[in-house]
Amino acid sequence: HDKTAAGLETRSGGDPYVSGNTFWQCSRGVLCMEEGRGVFVENKIAAGKVGFEVGPDGNPVVDPGNTLDYLDKGIIVTGTGARGQFTGSYVSGCTAGVIVEKGAQPVFKEMDVYDSGIGVHLFEAAG
Numbered sequence: 001h002d003k004t005a006a007g008l009e010t011r012s013g014g015d016p017y018v019s020g021n022t023f024w025q026c027s028r029g030v031l032c033m034e035e036g037r038g039v040f041v042e043n044k045i046a047a048g049k050v051g052f053e054v055g056p057d058g059n060p061v062v063d064p065g066n067t068l069d070y071l072d073k074g075i076i077v078t079g080t081g082a083r084g085q086f087t088g089s090y091v092s093g094c095t096a097g098v099i100v101e102k103g104a105q106p107v108f109k110e111m112d113v114y115d116s117g118i119g120v121h122l123f124e125a126a127g
Helices: none
Strands: 006-010 017-019 022-024 028-032 039-041 044-046 050-054 067-069 073-078 085-087 090-092 096-101 107-109 112-114 118-123
Touching (some): 090 096, 096 112, 112 118
Parallel strands (some): 022 044, 044 067, 067 090, 073 096, 085 107, 090 112, 096 118
């Protein structure tokens, strides 16, 4: 998973179980949109632009143990219908740890966001 546009992309009802992978220097580590889902456990995403990006109508489940290090944006959830449940991930060394914008409605629980320029940025978020 090296230097690609997206390490993993899920759309149109895609619903993979992804565990124990490393996504290194990707533009986006994981991209979920257009009814893309998936369960993500204990993955490492590092040294790229975005760790997890959830776009319109994306709804992943990001379970404990995911590590997002030294990215421009750790997690971005953007657009109407963008959701996702994020539990117990570690986000560090990012310009922005978490961004929620443009009507997105994710759920975050037990997250560790540290050593990032902006911890959490909410802009026109729905909830």
